[in-house]
Amino acid sequence: MMRDTFREGLATGWKHIDASDLTADTRYEADVVIIGSGAGGGVTAEILAQAGLKVIIIEEGPLRTSNDFQMREAEAYPTLYQESAARKTADKAINILQGRCVGGSTTVNWTSSFRTPPETLNWWQTAHGLKSLSVEAMAPWFAKMEQRLNVGRWHLAPNENNAVLARGAEKLGIPVAVIPRNVKECWNLGYCGMGCPTNAKQSMLLTTLPTALNLGATLISRLRAERLEFSGQQAIRLLASALKIDGLHPSGVRVTVHARHFVLAGGAINSPALLLRSKAPDPHGVLGKRTFLHPTVISSGLFDHDIAGYAGTPQSIYSDHFLHNAAVDGPLGFKLEVPPLHPVLFSTTLQGFGESHARLMQNFARSQTILALVRDGFHPQSKGGQVNLRRDGSPVLDYPLNETYWEAARRALLAMAEIQFAAGASWVTPVHEGTPGYTSWAEARKLLAELPLAPLICRVVSAHVMGGCAMAASPEGGVVGDDGRHFQIANLSIHDGSVFPTSIGANPQLSIYGLVARNASMLAAALTD
Amino acid sequence: MTTRREFLKTGLAGGLLLNLAACSRPAKNDGRAQVLSALIPVMLAGALTTQPEDASRQINRTLSGVEAAINGLSLAAQAEIGELFDLLTFPLTRMLAAGLWSPWKDATPASLNAFLESWRHSRFDLLKSGYAALHDLILGTWYAQPESWAVIGYPGPPMLK
Numbered sequence: 164m165m166r167d168t169f170r171e172g173l174a175t176g177w178k179h180i181d182a183s184d185l186t187a188d189t190r191y192e193a194d195v196v197i198i199g200s201g202a203g204g205g206v207t208a209e210i211l212a213q214a215g216l217k218v219i220i221i222e223e224g225p226l227r228t229s230n231d232f233q234m235r236e237a238e239a240y241p242t243l244y245q246e247s248a249a250r251k252t253a254d255k256a257i258n259i260l261q262g263r264c265v266g267g268s269t270t271v272n273w274t275s276s277f278r279t280p281p282e283t284l285n286w287w288q289t290a291h292g293l294k295s296l297s298v299e300a301m302a303p304w305f306a307k308m309e310q311r312l313n314v315g316r317w318h319l320a321p322n323e324n325n326a327v328l329a330r331g332a333e334k335l336g337i338p339v340a341v342i343p344r345n346v347k348e349c350w351n352l353g354y355c356g357m358g359c360p361t362n363a364k365q366s367m368l369l370t371t372l373p374t375a376l377n378l379g380a381t382l383i384s385r386l387r388a389e390r391l392e393f394s395g396q397q398a399i400r401l402l403a404s405a406l407k408i409d410g411l412h413p414s415g416v417r418v419t420v421h422a423r424h425f426v427l428a429g430g431a432i433n434s435p436a437l438l439l440r441s442k443a444p445d446p447h448g449v450l451g452k453r454t455f456l457h458p459t460v461i462s463s464g465l466f467d468h469d470i471a472g473y474a475g476t477p478q479s480i481y482s483d484h485f486l487h488n489a490a491v492d493g494p495l496g497f498k499l500e501v502p503p504l505h506p507v508l509f510s511t512t513l514q515g516f517g518e519s520h521a522r523l524m525q526n527f528a529r530s531q532t533i534l535a536l537v538r539d540g541f542h543p544q545s546k547g548g549q550v551n552l553r554r555d556g557s558p559v560l561d562y563p564l565n566e567t568y569w570e571a572a573r574r575a576l577l578a579m580a581e582i583q584f585a586a587g588a589s590w591v592t593p594v595h596e597g598t599p600g601y602t603s604w605a606e607a608r609k610l611l612a613e614l615p616l617a618p619l620i621c622r623v624v625s626a627h628v629m630g631g632c633a634m635a636a637s638p639e640g641g642v643v644g645d646d647g648r649h650f651q652i653a654n655l656s657i658h659d660g661s662v663f664p665t666s667i668g669a670n671p672q673l674s675i676y677g678l679v680a681r682n683a684s685m686l687a688a689a690l691t692d
Numbered sequence: 693m694t695t696r697r698e699f700l701k702t703g704l705a706g707g708l709l710l711n712l713a714a715c716s717r718p719a720k721n722d723g724r725a726q727v728l729s730a731l732i733p734v735m736l737a738g739a740l741t742t743q744p745e746d747a748s749r750q751i752n753r754t755l756s757g758v759e760a761a762i763n764g765l766s767l768a769a770q771a772e773i774g775e776l777f778d779l780l781t782f783p784l785t786r787m788l789a790a791g792l793w794s795p796w797k798d799a800t801p802a803s804l805n806a807f808l809e810s811w812r813h814s815r816f817d818l819l820k821s822g823y824a825a826l827h828d829l830i831l832g833t834w835y836a837q838p839e840s841w842a843v844i845g846y847p848g849p850p851m852l853k
Contacts, residue, residue, distance in 0.1 A: 165852060234849030237836035241764035249765060249828065255821035352850060360852060411767055473846060506835035506846050520831065521738025528845035557768050596812055619820040628783060655821040 168362055168369065169228040170233035177376040179226060182229075182386035182405035191381070192421045193219040194690065196401055198437065199428035201267020202675040205367025206308070207426050207683040208375035214687035217421060218380040220372070221403065223433075224264035225410055226384040228368065232358030236507040239357035242410070243271050250432075252548065253561040254619030257458060260626040261430060264358075265384055268430070268514035269672060272626070273355045273477040274344040274364055276314040278677065279306045280483075282491045286541060289551045290492075291664045292636030293645045301677055308676035312345040312365040319351055322475030324501050327466070327531045329480045331586030332499070339482045342500075345672075353503055355475045376462065385410060386418055389556070390441040391425060396653045397427045424654045424690060427632075430663035431455075434452055435550045435631035436558030438642075444651040447639050450632065451550035455624035455666035457498075457536040460572045461512065463523075464588035470531045472504030478670075485490035485578055486534075486668055492542050497535040497569035498669060499579065504532060511602035512622060515594045533582065535575030540630065540665030542567055547666075550631050564623065569616040572623075576614075580607040592620040604685045627671050632661040640664075647682035657685055723781030728830070730796040730842050734804045735830040739840065750839075757833035773829075776822050789819065 173179055196210050197204045208220050227242060240248035245261040260269035284301060287293040287654070308314070321329060321341075327543055332339045346685040349363040362369055376382060386404040392399045405416035427434045435451040442452065478500050486496035502508070506527065513523050523530075539545045548562030576593045583591045584604035592600030597620055601607035614621075635641025638650040643662055649655040658679045660671050667674045732751050733740060740747045763771050779785045786792050790807045792799055799807075811823035834840050841848055 235836075241761075246766040246769055247764045248762070249769065251769075254817055255824060257816075354849060411764075470846075474850075506841060507832045507842065511832040515736075516735045516812075516831070517805065518738035521736075524739065524835070524844045553768050555768060557766065559768075584828040619817055619824065661755055 165228040165361060167228050167231060169373065170230065172373050172376060177378070178379070178381040180381065180383045181226065181418070182313060182383055182418065183408045183414060185405045185414070185418070188417045190419045190421070191219055191383075193217045193381070194422060195219075195424045195426060196221060196420045196422040197426045197428055197658075198401065199267060199430060199433070200265050200372060200382065200484070200657060201262060201367060201428065201430060201659070202269050202672050203679045204267065204426070204428035205269065205371035205544050206676055206679045207428060207658045208380055209371035210680065210683040211483065211687050211690070212378035212380045213374040215692050216687065216690060218375060219422070220375065220380060220382045221386050221388055221401075221420070222265050222267075222384045223387045223406070223429075224262070224267075224384065226265040226382070227270070229358070229360055229362045232354075232360040234352070234354040234357050234360060237355065238504055239271070240507070243358055245432075252550070253559050254618055256564060257456060257562055257625055259432075259456070259560070260624070261432070261628060265382065266366045266372065269366035269474050270358055270368050271356050272366075272670070272672060274346055275481075275500070275670040276309070276312070276343045276345045276673045279674040280486075280668050283665065283668050285647045286491050287634075287664055291634070291640065293664070294636070296678075301681070304677040304681045305673060307442045308673060308680050309343075312370060312676065314345045314673065315349045316341045317344050317476055317479045318431075319476065321479040322472070323468075323470045324351065324472035324504065324531055325476070325478065325480040327464070327586045328468065328482070328499060328501050328533055328582065331582035331584075332482050332484070333601065334585040335582060337482055337582070339480050342479050342481050344476070344479075346486070349476070351475050353477055355477055356503055356505070368629075379447045383418070383684060387413065388429065388437055389442065390437065393441070393652060393654070394441070396496050396544075398511045398652050399657050401425065423621075424656070424686070426686075427655070427657045427661075428659040430659050431628040431631050431663075432550055432558050432560055434657055434659055434661040438632070439550065439558075440556050441530055441554050441678050443649075445642075446651070449641055453540065453547045453633055453664070454550055454562065454631040455540045455547040455629045455663070456562060456624045457563065457627045458539060458562070458568060458572075458625055459534050459536045461532060461534055461593055461594040461622055461624065462576055463503075463513070463530055463532045463582060463594060464580075464583035464586075465526050465590040466529050466531055466588055469528055470504075471528055472501070472530065472532065477501075477503035482661065486538060493547060494574075495537050495539065495542055495567065496668070497537045497571060497575045497578075499582075500536065502532055502534055504530065506604055512594055512624070514592075514594055514622070516670050529628060531583065531586075531588070533579040535572075537571050537575065538666055538668040539568070547630055563637050572616055572621065573614075575610065577608065577611050579632065580604065580611060596620050627660075627666070629660045629663040629666050629671055632657045633664040635664065646685055647679070656682065658682060697737045697846065724759075724777040725852055727753060727777060728758055729779045730799055731808070731826060732758075732830055734801055734808060736828065736834055737801075739834060739843075753837070754830065754833050758829050761829055761833055773825060776825060779822070
């Protein structure tokens with residue numbers, strides 16, 4: 164049996180409460196309560212606990228640790244992801260992958276670790292007034308977190324799924340590079356998205372949360388943060404509902420948490436939703452707005468040899484070539500990467516049904532897939548989406564896909580098809596309900612130019628949710644300052660991807676780690692003053 | 693791009709149909725099983741075995757898998773899926789929205805195929821998203837099963853030593 168270091172820690176007396184075990188209403192008290200245990204919550208918990216503060220971490224999802232990670236989609240998606248990995252935008256046109264378990268998305272992400280790109284930080288400084296967030300000022304924070312999470316360029320050969328991206332791009336003179344990853348002694352299995360079974364991924368589950376727990380922090384899982392109560396400019400307490408063991412239904416047990424300071428780290432849909440439910444002050448009507456997704460289009464190619472996209476490090480090669488073709492606020496650029504290919508993810512993403520779908524699936528092992536992550540939030544017509552509440556208080560993101568987006572999506576589908584044909588594909592299709600696919604680049608170039616692109620016809624997905632509680636230079640422009648402190652509520656901070664004023668233009672985990680390390684350090688200093 | 697007029701039409705037609713279906717919601721939910729039993733063989737044509745007895749076992753297993761998958765969705769999504777199956781179960785809305793004149797158990801494979809194609813390419817987002825839900829539930833359930841892996845060349849997760 165593989166070691167399960169988190170379980171070993173629990174055996175030494177770490178304080179973990181599974182709220183589904185609670186049988187009576189309960190009140191807790193701490194210096195700081197952190198809502199969410201992912202990238203933002205984990206880093207905050209470690210830094211505040213190291214400063215000697217009494218910390219409680221609240222997580223809506225369950226605690227699952229390495230021995231629970233059986234590399235099976237049927238178990239992983241319902242237990243580890245928001246809405247069974249079927250979270251969708253209001254019109255159902257975009258499927259969103261987000262974690263919902265202890266460690267949040269860091270437990271299930273594909274480990275790609277990029278610093279916030281310089282052009283993004285420069286844009287935030289000039290267009291959003293975030294003068295302190297320069298490349299130079301942020302570099303030490305990224306370096307600190309890279310060291311903490313063992314981030315380094317992937318050292319083994321890419322799997323064939325990634326190698327095809329490299330080969331095709333290089334043939335066309337498109338530069339590619341190797342992705343930095345947060346892993347240690349990685350087995351190169353390819354199942355990062357279902358939770359790392361070998362404790363190689365340096366997620367929050369293995370790093371910051373254990374440090375905080377060793378220092379006496381309390382972790383409460385299966386507890387849904389319902390709303391904050393305010394008095395004047397202060398948050399007074401958090402009201403939360405224990406969930407049943409199914410993780411869906413409230414058990415009826417109510418939990419209240421009192422604290423000196425509150426940190427929201429539920430991610431860029433749940434954090435604005437909690438503030439909306441709490442009727443938090445929003446004098447300038449900015450809360451929940453400008454939520455970004457890197458809305459991603461997909462191209463699948465067929466090869467004459469095994470690709471086996473299920474095996475080996477899921478993401479090791481990328482190209483930023485198409486992010487740099489125009490000004491950052493010009494026609495939308497896109498980042499090229501590949502996804503891991505597993506039967507459920509692949510079959511549900513592929514178009515069609517019946518015989519035609521079965522034929523595509525018979526070629527599963529010889530299929531290669533490229534993703535284009537479109538950088539949203541810079542162009543004046545790329546305004547992102549808005550988080551709203553359903554009648555039951557649960558959040559739903561309304562994200563309209565407009566012509567500015569589809570123009571970029573078409574360029575991306577063309578670029579991916581050209582790369583796949585250059586790498587030797589015999590057939591390429593965009594993931595789209597209205598095409599039989601193409602057998603040559605010449606055919607793809609001609610027909611893709613005319614292919615109607617619209618929601619629910621052209622498949623769009625996202626694994627990166629950002630914005631909705633934007634940082635800004637002043638309260639007119641956002642919800643928090645660049646220090647993560649809420650503009651209206653003095654003892655409230657937001658430490659997650661919801662504070663980004665645009666998308667990142669790269670997989671966002673290291674952007675969250677770095678910014679939160681900075682802001683949690685400032686918060687620790689303020690609270691221990 | 694969806695124009696305002698198209699949006700209103702979708703919203704209105706969709707809303708009317710859903711209200712119609714909701715008002716006549718059957719007491720029991722065996723309608724869902726009937727709809728799925730009819731659609732699973734069409735959605736999975738080419739993947740299901742051609743042996744009738746084994747196929748019927750596969751269909752039943754997929755049916756319970758879809759039910760389990762629905763029960764794992766968020767409560768809001770479960771409610772929406774409930775509305776979708778109400779729409780498909782109630783005879784009037786089945787005829788109006790799905791174009792199926794006979795009950796599910798009597799529908800021919802050709803008419804079921806035509807129904808799925810019509811929703812897949814519908815002008816209405818509501819129907820397109822209904823198709824997508826059926827697609828994802830049935831195909832996702834099928835390919836989650838280890839029995840479905842050999843034919844697509846997926847060896848399954850590696851053994852850890």
